[in-house]
Amino acid sequence: MEGMNGADAATAGALGEFLRSRRARLTPEDAGIRSYGARRVPGLRREELAQLAGVSATYYTRLEQGQSGNASEAVIDAIARALNLEEDERTHLHDLARPVRTKRRRPARPEAARAGTVRLINAMAEVPAVVMGRRSEILAWNRLGHALLAGHHDFDAPSRPLERPNLTRMLFLDAHTRELYTRWDEEAARAVASLRLIAGRYRDDRELAELVGELTLKSDDFASLWAGHPVHNCLSGVKQFHHPEVGDLELGFEVLHLPDDTGHRILTYTSIPGSPSDAALRLLAGHPWATTTPQEPISASRNAASSKTRADLP
Structure with missing residues (x-):
């Protein structure tokens, strides 16, 4: 990896890991080729995949070993087809294969x-809503989002950068959060797959890399899931909760990506009208946790102090 900067070297390693993980899961039968001789490792051999992709075995080996950082999009597309990658995996492969453009670093700002996004979620009084940064840190939440996901945290914590809760960190390192999800294994797999996709997209994000390192060291569950290199853009679905105050809930979730380059997302939860989960959610809305006066983040208040609002109580 001579001549690579730190971000490029890390990306080259991630690219090789991803390619090996996907090559290992593809059998010769899946790829439509005849297998000869015993195999010491599962999946396709490098030379077999190279043949399917129409590139030389030497070139593919260099790519997988992180010794070639200038693969064309056509070559990456050919490798993706040979590996039978899904859409999210193709996107991730292109992200990892693209050289990192080094920029002059400016002093980091929290x-x-x-402000408008905060006002939006505060206006959604009957819908648990959270604004997440690219690293799954909580930038803001409305009263019901706070009550559902993290009532044991200070409501104003998202406005203090050094104390911000992080949904992925909470999921793996916080006992209260682990008990909240009825299907914790499913939620954990979903979180890691989403984080992998984001990590490939923002490869020069030092804080994101530090989060991954912290979770890898402190959680064997995270380390095991991360090693499998799962990739999935989790935009919607259903989650099961066992809330300490209102019991079991089954809620649909939607992740809305904001149309800018911040990587910020709005996470919302909804229940089927008239269902037991709907009744439990309404009950939670009346809990003291859910009736805290919403506050805009400090920075948002500075930018738009005159726009600060309070959502009506449910």
Whole structure:
């Protein structure tokens, strides 16, 4: 990896890991080729995959070993087809194969949700809503989002950058959060797959790399899932909760990506009208946790102090 900067070297390693993980899961039968002789490792051999992709075995080996950082999009597309990658995996492969453009670093500023975004989630009084940064840190939440996901945290914590809860960190390192999810294994797999996709997209994000390192060291569950290199853009679905105050809930979730380059997302939860989960959610909305006066982040208040609002109680 001579001549690579730190971000490029890390990306080259991630690219090789990803390619090996996907090559290992593809059998010769899946690829439509005849297998000869015993195999010491599962999946396709490098030379077999190279043949399927229409590149030389030497070139593919260099790519997988991180010794070639200038693969064309056509070559990456050919490798993706040979590996039968899904859409999210193809996107991730292209992200990892693209050289990192080094930029002059400016002093880091704490991220903050836009004032308008905060007003939007506060206006959604009957919908648990959270604004997340690219690293799954909580930039803002409304009263019901706080009550559902993290009532044991200070409501104003997202406005203090050094104390911000992080949904992925909470999932793996916080006992209260682990008990909240009825299907914790499913939620954990979903979180890691989403984080992998984001890590490939923002490869020069030092804080994101530090988060991954911290979780790898402190959680064997995270380390095991991360090693499998799962990739999935989790935009919607259903989650099961066992809330300490209102019991079991089954809620649909939607992740809305904001149309800018911040990587900020709005996470919302909804229940089927008239269902037991709907009744439990309404009950939670009346809990003291859910009736805290909403506050805009400090930075948002500075930018739009005159726009500060309070959502009506449910």
